Amino acid sequence: MQELLEKKSRLTTKEAIYLLENASLTELGMAADLKRQTRHDRVTFVVDRNINYSNVCSTRCDFCAFYTDYGKEDGYVLDTEEVLTKVAELVAIGGTQVLMQGGNHPKLPFEYYLNLLRAIKKEFPEVDIHSFSPPEIIYFSKLYRLPVEEILKELMAAGLASLPGGGAEILVDRVRQKISPYKATTAEWLEVMRIAGKMEMKASATMMFGHVETLEERVLHLERLRELQDEVPVFTAFIAWSFQPANTALAHLQPATAYDYLRVIALARLYLDNIPNIQTSWVTQGPKVGQIALAFGCNDMGGTMMEENVVRKAGTSFSMTQEEIIRAIKVAGFRPAQRRTNYQIIKEF
Numbered sequence: 001m002q003e004l005l006e007k008k009s010r011l012t013t014k015e016a017i018y019l020l021e022n023a024s025l026t027e028l029g030m031a032a033d034l035k036r037q038t039r040h041d042r043v044t045f046v047v048d049r050n051i052n053y054s055n056v057c058s059t060r061c062d063f064c065a066f067y068t069d070y071g072k073e074d075g076y077v078l079d080t081e082e083v084l085t086k087v088a089e090l091v092a093i094g095g096t097q098v099l100m101q102g103g104n105h106p107k108l109p110f111e112y113y114l115n116l117l118r119a120i121k122k123e124f125p126e127v128d129i130h131s132f133s134p135p136e137i138i139y140f141s142k143l144y145r146l147p148v149e150e151i152l153k154e155l156m157a158a159g160l161a162s163l164p165g166g167g168a169e170i171l172v173d174r175v176r177q178k179i180s181p182y183k184a185t186t187a188e189w190l191e192v193m194r195i196a197g198k199m200e201m202k203a204s205a206t207m208m209f210g211h212v213e214t215l216e217e218r219v220l221h222l223e224r225l226r227e228l229q230d231e232v233p234v235f236t237a238f239i240a241w242s243f244q245p246a247n248t249a250l251a252h253l254q255p256a257t258a259y260d261y262l263r264v265i266a267l268a269r270l271y272l273d274n275i276p277n278i279q280t281s282w283v284t285q286g287p288k289v290g291q292i293a294l295a296f297g298c299n300d301m302g303g304t305m306m307e308e309n310v311v312r313k314a315g316t317s318f319s320m321t322q323e324e325i326i327r328a329i330k331v332a333g334f335r336p337a338q339r340r341t342n343y344q345i346i347k348e349f
């Protein structure tokens with residue numbers, strides 16, 4: 001065991017499965033922290049806002065408490081003015097990143113998205129637009145009958161800078177079939193990221209665990225990310241969060257614990273040797289676990305999340321101001337720094 005935890009060369013997938021199944025929490029944490037120390041000496045965060053442009057979605061994932069069906073009364077679509085007002089509020093507090101994600105709306109024209117991007121870039125050229133996860137790109141590609149490459153080209157020309165890695169859940173089709181059978185497949189999710197990488201776009205990689213997957217499938221998910229990153233270095237960061245069951249069709253499942261979460265991120269730091277940044281997910285785990293995660297391999301607190309709608313609908317509502325994030329990082333013994341989406345440092349505290 002100790003030999004594996006201190007291994008200098010790359011962990012194999014088999015070794016990673018062994019560690020996840022057998023190493024103690026403290027063993028994983030200490031090894032991950034040592035690894036993190038070789039790469040990062042400060043903890044970063046980005047001032048951002050999530051904007052969910054629509055909750056109308058025809059993909060109907062079992063784990064989602066956010067969506068509504070097309071034609072239902074509670075459905076909404078934000079217009080350009082509403083989105084610009086939200087971005088203006090973000091810019092007013094020194095924010096630099098907008099993360100737009102929707103449901104997969106079956107009737108909006110492609111121009112709706114292009115106009116949103118163009119309008120944001122025109123009014124706020126300094127803002128990084130980090131938006132549309134791979135399943136949305138696949139959905140656009142099918143709905144508008146355009147190849148993924150063409151979709152990305154048009155979105156980039158309109159102002160899109162990078163892709164959030166949402167919708168990855170667990171990149172194993174057995175799992176996807178059970179929890180989100182109508183969503184992009186493993187191969188489709190990876191293909192969007194492959195194409196984006198070849199077009200020199202950057203993206204984050206995510207993982208939502210703690211539902212119907214096995215421990216082995218958690219590691220297989222990481223294996224797929226690591227293999228793609230070897231092929232095309234598209235990912236700047238990895239973010240894991242645990243499934244929040246309240247108000248979903250899977251509400252009967254027991255949620256993962258902080259113990260499970262810390263094991264997953266520590267293993268990710270050890271196994272994903274080609275992805276530089278590991279983010280905490282304090283929005284789902286709470287600020288305290290987010291802070292502890294900094295001793296388990298994480299080097300980034302993610303976004304300040306001026307607005308968060310999706311996790312809140314699943315009954316989880318944590319918030320932190322920028323000052324609270326800075327304080328949490330300092331108290332944990334690290335030097336805080338505000339960054340842009342591409343990890344360029346803007347300000348140290």
Ligand code: SF4
Pocket residue numbers: 057058059060061064065066067102103104135180183
């Ligand atoms: S997770 Fe996304 S794709 Fe799935 S139902 Fe919710 S909004 Fe739609």
